[in-house]
Amino acid sequence: MAGSSNVSNMVVGLDIGTSKVVAIVGQPTDDGGIEIAGIGSHPSRGMKKGVVINIESTVQSIQRAVEEAELMAGCDIHSVYVGVAGSHISSMNSDGVVAIKEREVTPSDIDRVIDSARARAISEGQRVLHVLPQEFAIDAQGGIREPLGMSGVRLEARVHLVTAALNAVQNIEKCVRRCGLEVDAIILEQLASSMAVLTEDERELGVCMVDIGGGTTDIAVFTEGAIRYTAVIPIAGDQVTNDIAMALRTPTQHAEEIKVKYACALTQLAASDEMIKVPSVGDRPARDLSRQALAEVVEPRYEELFTLVRDELRRSGYEDLVAAGVVLTGGTARMEGVVELAEEIFHMPVRIACPQNVRGLADVVRNPIYSTGVGLLHYALQEARQGHGRQAQGSSVMSAQPRREDAARRGDRDGFSALARLKGWLKGNF
């Protein structure tokens, strides 16, 4: 089994989304990719617009997803890299400067200059999530990406600083810990997604990555290889479903089904003679509706959303610098007509992206809904490679271990756990 081979570098990503919670277990391959050993997914019940609104329900969803991933990977999960999103996230670019102590830049100088860029007034109740270096300058020389070992007396750093509301982060941590798991690190969701879906070339040329989920639309802008701008818009697939439910007067779960099966984001692509059945509320009989009429309900919401993204991109000041265009991911990007509509609004090339550089359960995870989950693994492994994660310092990059027979490790899991372990044991032995 995957878990019993090279376990020392197994990592686990936990994406607590508004629609689903997914746990993904993976380990690095020799060529810089990821071998997926297991995945568990469960509908999310306690989240709204990216934040926890019900701890108990969220805990249950996490437990189920983690149990499933453990079962599939044949391992015990101890700690996880967790994603975070929501309107409480703020980000800004910041600068720092220090004197180079030995006239040649050492890792400690780099740490100090990044710390000095981080030492900005953070509003009360916010916590720094990421300090992402963009570029360095030594004396008069700017645009340096790797300053280590270079000579000079004055080192400057420009960083992208991401902060999140302390309460929102603590609630996520609480949910994870209640499941008996440690938090390796909390990562901005669009940072994770972009690590899974963007190519090196796109990041260099300039690109705007947009992860449209159920509750939030997460944006990240990259130019010259570095992250420049991040933002979260609290509108996504749930609003599309609500619009359908309201317009067609049908219960939400039917609206969701109709959306996924038949909806189209561009009215002109939907046939007017292709009819679908819409269940009514109460005892009233189902009605017939054309796909075109359905698209007329859906298109304005997608149009509004892409317009908000475009406004955000304009505000960022990077609109003219994203030569590689827009990369869409997340479940809501899967709808027919999305690329065409987005290209009309952005006037740029648009593509839909799935997680890349994955092996193992590649067919399963090559789906835009898993971009954040797989991206969390990329983040974890990059941190391990660099060996000096600024956030998760001291945390070992080993989130999972092969199952042992003493299954009583975690007392707070229910009977499902014992059953899962038994099944895992059977699977591993036959």
Ligand SMILES: Nc1ncnc2c1ncn2[C@@H]1O[C@H](COP(=O)(O)OP(=O)(O)OP(=O)(O)O)[C@@H](O)[C@H]1O
């Ligand atoms: N084929 C499809 N067409 C249109 N929408 C889809 C399709 N498949 C999934 N969706 C929508 O994608 C959304 C879920 O996407 P995703 O799994 O990326 O969200 P999430 O990560 O749980 O949420 P968030 O990131 O906002 O917290 C739901 O609104 C769902 O209706």
Ligand SMILES: [Mg+2]
């Ligand atoms: Mg998501």
